[in-house]
Amino acid sequence: MNRAVTHDGEAAVAARGPGHVASRPISATVSDRSEPLADNPDIFKVRGLNVHYGEFHAVKGVSMAIRQNEITALIGPSGCGKSTVLRCFNRMNDLIEIARVSGSIEYHGVDLYGRDVDPVQVRRHIGMVFQKPNPFPKSIYDNVAFGPKIAGFDGNLDQLVEESLTRAALWDEVKDKLNGSAYALSGGQQQRLCIARAIATSPDVVLMDEPASSLDPIATLRIEELMQDLKEDYSIVIVTHNMQQAARVSDRTAFFTVDTEQTGQRTGVLVEYDVTSRIFTNPREQRTEDYITGRFG
Amino acid sequence: MGARIERVDTAAVVRGSLQGRRFNPGGLAFEASLLLMLLVSLAVLVTLLADIIGGAIPVFRDRGLDFVTSGITLDSDTAGVWTGLLGSVAITLVVAVVAFPMGIGAAIYLEEYAPGNSMTRFIQTNIRNLAGVPSIVYGLLGLAVFVRLVDLIGLGGSGSTAGRNVVSAGITLAVLVLPIVIITASEALRAVPDAIREAGFGVGATRWEVVRHHVLPAAAPGVLTGTVLALARAFGETAPLLVIGVATGFFSAGSASVFDRLTGTYTALPVVVLSWSRQADPAFKEHLAPAAILVLLVVLFVANAAAITLRNKYDRDW
Numbered sequence: 063m064n065r066a067v068t069h070d071g072e073a074a075v076a077a078r079g080p081g082h083v084a085s086r087p088i089s090a091t092v093s094d095r096s097e098p099l100a101d102n103p104d105i106f107k108v109r110g111l112n113v114h115y116g117e118f119h120a121v122k123g124v125s126m127a128i129r130q131n132e133i134t135a136l137i138g139p140s141g142c143g144k145s146t147v148l149r150c151f152n153r154m155n156d157l158i159e160i161a162r163v164s165g166s167i168e169y170h171g172v173d174l175y176g177r178d179v180d181p182v183q184v185r186r187h188i189g190m191v192f193q194k195p196n197p198f199p200k201s202i203y204d205n206v207a208f209g210p211k212i213a214g215f216d217g218n219l220d221q222l223v224e225e226s227l228t229r230a231a232l233w234d235e236v237k238d239k240l241n242g243s244a245y246a247l248s249g250g251q252q253q254r255l256c257i258a259r260a261i262a263t264s265p266d267v268v269l270m271d272e273p274a275s276s277l278d279p280i281a282t283l284r285i286e287e288l289m290q291d292l293k294e295d296y297s298i299v300i301v302t303h304n305m306q307q308a309a310r311v312s313d314r315t316a317f318f319t320v321d322t323e324q325t326g327q328r329t330g331v332l333v334e335y336d337v338t339s340r341i342f343t344n345p346r347e348q349r350t351e352d353y354i355t356g357r358f359g
Numbered sequence: 360m361g362a363r364i365e366r367v368d369t370a371a372v373v374r375g376s377l378q379g380r381r382f383n384p385g386g387l388a389f390e391a392s393l394l395l396m397l398l399v400s401l402a403v404l405v406t407l408l409a410d411i412i413g414g415a416i417p418v419f420r421d422r423g424l425d426f427v428t429s430g431i432t433l434d435s436d437t438a439g440v441w442t443g444l445l446g447s448v449a450i451t452l453v454v455a456v457v458a459f460p461m462g463i464g465a466a467i468y469l470e471e472y473a474p475g476n477s478m479t480r481f482i483q484t485n486i487r488n489l490a491g492v493p494s495i496v497y498g499l500l501g502l503a504v505f506v507r508l509v510d511l512i513g514l515g516g517s518g519s520t521a522g523r524n525v526v527s528a529g530i531t532l533a534v535l536v537l538p539i540v541i542i543t544a545s546e547a548l549r550a551v552p553d554a555i556r557e558a559g560f561g562v563g564a565t566r567w568e569v570v571r572h573h574v575l576p577a578a579a580p581g582v583l584t585g586t587v588l589a590l591a592r593a594f595g596e597t598a599p600l601l602v603i604g605v606a607t608g609f610f611s612a613g614s615a616s617v618f619d620r621l622t623g624t625y626t627a628l629p630v631v632v633l634s635w636s637r638q639a640d641p642a643f644k645e646h647l648a649p650a651a652i653l654v655l656l657v658v659l660f661v662a663n664a665a666a667i668t669l670r671n672k673y674d675r676d677w
Contacts, residue, residue: 152561208559
């Protein structure tokens with residue numbers, strides 16, 4: 063089963079870009095990292111992932127392994143398919159009727175796209191935070207309590223809501239207005255509420271699709287601190303436009319870009335996937351270097 | 360080096376174009392004609408209303424609410440709209456019971472469950488077409504199907520009018536307003552942003568849980584507004600009722616039981632208006648009919664006001 067990815071650090075599985083250098087074991091080459099990454103086990107193994115939207119080939123041949131208790135950042139220009147890949151991890155693409163996913167994503171060894179896998183169950187284990195804060199038009203309490211309730215949680219719901227909000231660094235700001243509308247919160251607070259909502263179901267992985275792109279720098283900073291705190295218990299995959307953010311928060315970074323084929327069709331491909339510090343200081347691929355140094359074009 | 364740059368006095372150009380506003384006869388004439396169209400349509404409405412109120416005033420002046428609470432008689436001094444009002448309310452209740460669940464259910468299926476293929480689009484287009492079918496056609500359908508159906512299942516009462524009662528009338532009008540309910544409910548559901556649905560699915564909700572807990576509550580004001588308006592439409596509808604045999608004669612419903620009222624002969628407010636406007640006694644035509652129209656208008660006005668209030672109260676900016 064482990065033919066594409068091995069556990070000892072060969073996580074940097076490549077895209078099929080022309081002239082791509084075969085990946086090397088990270089542990090052997092990384093010397094510029096201040097503290098070595100713990101050798102965490104893989105949680106997702108992506109092999110040959112292709113996503114089509116109707117005739118449009120959105121993502122081509124992505125293979126990568128995502129590790130437990132790490133923050134993995136997916137970066138790249140608009141249209142490179144990074145959000146599409148993220149949405150494959152919790153089968154959110156199922157909701158788009160014309161989307162077709164091929165290849166495989168193994169989650170704890172189970173093929174997420176297997177025949178007998180219920181996407182609803184997948185999403186209970188793999189939570190999601192969206193680009194624009196999208197609280198339910200309900201009270202703060204109900205926003206957090208909804209997920210556990212439908213999952214059949216029969217413990218102390220009040221306590222769970224408090225814990226989730228505390229974990230999302232929002233409790234002190236909202237504890238006196240739990241029954242107030244979630245829409246009365248600021249954008250940054252709403253996004254933290256969405257994080258609280260995502261972790262209330264005790265997921266294993268939290269997917270974040272540009273969670274700070276609509277927030278101001280202070281709210282962004284809070285979310286980033288929160289992510290560092292959360293990775294103790296969760297594995298986080300984050301899509302971001304903001305390279306500084308990826309550099310600040312993530313342990314590993316995958317750089318995607320857009321390949322324009324001869325037919326003019328544009329397809330997202332994974333160019334390089336490695337430990338974040340290497341991607342930003344010593345990328346192997348010219349295209350990665352061009353992008354992170356701002357010479358992308 | 361060579362080319363001399365011509366210097367433009369920007370300030371002078373701006374001043375020149377801002378000053379000296381010119382008279383524009385074409386624009387003015389256009390505006391005036393638009394205003395005229397508005398005034399003409401308003402004038403028609405006002406004339407109509409004035410005519411009705413003018414005719415109705417003597418009735419309400421002389422008899423007050425007695426006109427509303429009296430039943431139908433042949434005597435123009437004592438005839439009232441109570442029977443018609445009761446019939447219309449009963450029919451509207453049947454419409455609500457039948458059209459709400461069916462219409463909202465159909466809308467939920469179309470918007471939330473149906474695959475976005477050509478079949479769904481075909482169905483949606485034809486629901487819109489159905490909304491434009493003349494109401495008399497629904498009357499024929501009601502006569503051919505619902506009157507018999509109601510009689511078959513034992514709700515038809517007895518005698519030559521068997522099956523011709525508020526139940527069959529309500530079902531017929533429910534089918535008539537069903538496309539309107541479906542269309543307005545669909546629009547309300549579609550207005551709920553997908554972000555809400557994604558949020559629900561994101562925490563592991565099933566489609567039904569997302570619809571039940573998030574989409575429906577968010578769409579409820581719009582759905583309600585649409586259905587209230589659909590009910591108002593049913594309340595004022597006449598033609599199908601004539602086809603399916605509404606009684607325009609005079610009957611007493613005073614001592615009848617609820618079941619008898621439901622299964623027996625009935626009349627409706629718009630039909631009362633029609634009947635009175637055809638009476639030989641000029642008092643019916645000139646005063647009682649306008650007074651009944653006024654009662655009808657007040658009911659519709661209240662329904663519309665309720666719909667608007669509902670919408671304004673719960674309307675949300677996404």
